[in-house]
Amino acid sequence: MHEFHGCCHCGNLEVDYKTTIAAKDATVRASQCSFCRKHEARAISEPAGTIEITVHDPALLQRYRFGIGVIEFLICRKCGIYVSAYTRHGDQAYANVMVNVLD
Numbered sequence: 001m002h003e004f005h006g007c008c009h010c011g012n013l014e015v016d017y018k019t020t021i022a023a024k025d026a027t028v029r030a031s032q033c034s035f036c037r038k039h040e041a042r043a044i045s046e047p048a049g050t051i052e053i054t055v056h057d058p059a060l061l062q063r064y065r066f067g068i069g070v071i072e073f074l075i076c077r078k079c080g081i082y083v084s085a086y087t088r089h090g091d092q093a094y095a096n097v098m099v100n101v102l103d
Helices: 034-039
Strands: 002-007 013-019 050-055 061-064 072-076 082-089 092-095
Antiparallel strands (some): 061 072, 082 092
């Protein structure tokens, strides 16, 4: 497994991403939804990987939804950085991580 760590600008939202894919082989995606286009978001994920998000001050976590509301965009209220998009389907959870937040 390859492990990557990162955080928002102020450090309130930390991300730990574990994947079987090496950084040089990762496919970076740019969603064409209006939210991601306006944030110039570039995301990575992997079905066999894991993403753990640590929130140091929950009052500073902004969960934003739009459209049909199935995706939560996780944003730090203090520094404004968008770190991940997250959704649940039954008992499964799916997430991605923005490559710009990784160290």
